[in-house]
Amino acid sequence: MRPFLSVLVLGVGLGAAPYVLPPLQSASAPRASVATIYASLCANCHGPTLQGGQGPSLVDAEWKHGDTDADIARVIREGVAGTPMLPFRAALTDLQIRAMVIHVREAQESARLGTLPPAALPLPARIESERHAFRTEVLADGLETPWGIEFLPDGALLVSERPGRLRIIREGQVLPPISGVPAVWVEQDGGLFDIAVHPRFAENGWVYLAFSETGAETGSSSTRIIRGTLRGNALVDQVTIFRPAPALYWNNNSHFGARLLFDRDGYLFFSIGDRGHMADAQDLASPYGKLHRVHDDGRVPSDNPFVGRAGAVASIWSYGHRNQQGLAIDPRNGDLYATEHGPRGGDELNLVRKGRNYGWPIITYGMNDNGTPLTDRTEQDGLEQPVVYWTPSIAVSGIDFYTGSRFPRWANDLFVTALAGQQLRRLEIRDGRVTHQELLLRGSGRVRDVRVGPDGLIYVAFNGPGLIVRLSPAD
Structure with a gap:
């Protein structure tokens, strides 16, 4: 120092x-x-x-x-x-x-x-990082705000575009949009969000989508989760996994979430933001500002923390969240990590535990977007602390742990994307603590999501320009 x-x-x-x-x-x-x-x-x-x-x-x-x-x-x-x-x-x-x-x-x-420069910088062809030199290769361009990326068993890449398109990228070819995707509400934060592929996709063909949809009242909207069967280039046999009550469709277009993740035991986790109603994050009767856990058909597991509590939404796994947009499982121990958008300052990485309260809006390391104070409290008994927080906000988004073999010195490191910060970061995590951070990419566009492919390479979704970029070893 x-x-x-x-x-x-x-x-x-x-x-x-x-x-x-x-x-x-x-x-x-x-x-x-x-x-x-x-x-x-x-x-x-x-x-x-x-x-x-x-x-x-x-x-x-x-x-x-x-x-x-x-x-x-x-x-x-x-x-x-x-x-x-x-x-x-x-x-x-x-x-x-x-x-x-x-x-x-x-x-x-x-x-x-x-x-940051006013326009996105060209991606460097080769980057020397602390532990690996790597190349960048544009796998697909011309996409419109790619939001989620996920791999199919045959190595093809499934990509959601926020305006409501779902595509497959196979052998470098961007295929036409998949038919059958429900109409989405595209306004401010709204649109088609994340994708999850069922762990037994090869048997059942199930794909899960999170998106915002309109309600009965003009201009109202909320987050919905569905499951469909991918058959050829169509999404068929759709069922609803989560949909809030009609009264919870609000004329507010912020903080929809929504990230999806299957854990090792086959449970589906999904995040929903506070929808701009901060107090809802602390209200167990509201689904908003929460991380949820369900079976693959939407049923609530009997061991969820608030099952049987009067008035509580039974699917809630943790609460006190502002707007989570990254979920990942540590391959070493099964720990669940989530990234969360703070206000102005206070973006968080959290180690999410069953039934815990993560504090929003009672505690935060940020302030209001207009520069006025929000709270003076950054900690309080009974409320969880982030593993790490970022001030100023980088607008943290999708995350993934490295589990491949092509970058051996990155084994088990967490890759973190950022929108406003236009960043891809590498975090070293030991015993639940971030011991080191490295900035790998910055200034080449808003970085929305990251996935480790079955080939051990790293795939990154950029917004503005809309790209899918592959990182591979330089040597």
Whole structure:
């Protein structure tokens, strides 16, 4: 670690009293954005871009008084005796102090990585990473927002496109759309989402789809899960696995989820976001903001954690989620991991356990999208902590563990995609902790999903441009 050289200063000048912003004590009171607060209280010393002025830079990762979020919050709140850093506890609420910490973290990451270019960069043909050199090859292009990718037993790739098309890519050829896919609601976050292939697909031909559909009221929508039989190039014999009650189809087009995953025992997990109603994530009577577990025909397993509880949705496996868009099973021990979109800041990777509460919106490492505080709490007894979180948000999406043999030094590592961050990351996980992260791709488009193929190569879905890219060893 670099030596802590700089002092965190949030005053308006050496020896000067700080400008005092009236504290916002009520949760219902109007909230100033963190950018407004920073401009009023901090920019005179630290510069408008946090890179220093009369006071030191806040983006150089050098902290004399501690570099954790709690350390930074403490210095803002209490000040530092004997320095120009005065306490701001009378001027800022805990909510505003937490938002200021997020603001600093965002600026640090922007300074470290640089801003993304306005247009996607061409994919490098060859990349030297920490443990493997690899090549990138465009397997398919011209797709429209590919969302989920999954392999069929014969090695063909099944791809969903958000506007409602399902395709097969076989031997490098993108086949015509599969017929029989239900009409989907394509608005804001809505559309055709993930795909899952039944573990015994070779026997039954079953394919599962998650998508948003309209309700009886004009403009209302929700998430639906179906199972169909893939016969030739048609999806037939469809049955509904999950569909909410008609009253739960809302005029809100956000946070549909929805990722699908079969575990080792043949249970189907599916995620549904909070649908923009944050409180629903904590309400066991609502299916929203939850991870669900069912049999392959939609029946609820008798050992689900809330079976028999009055008023609870029996399919719930875990709750307190904002919007999960990545699910993967650790091949070493069967642990279930999920990625979850935070608000502004606080994207999460969680180790999901039966019946646990993951805290949204009571605790979060993020703030509102408009830069106003959401909560000052990042932890609380009885609520689960993420394995790792990302601030600023990278808009984390699909994930997969590496289980092939072509990249032996990546064995059992977790590959994580990101939309806004336009990233593919590699995470090393040991005993439920992320011990190292490596950025493999950045800036070549929004990265939606990743899958390890039966050939041991890695397949990545990009949005904007709509590509399927294959990663193979360079040597």
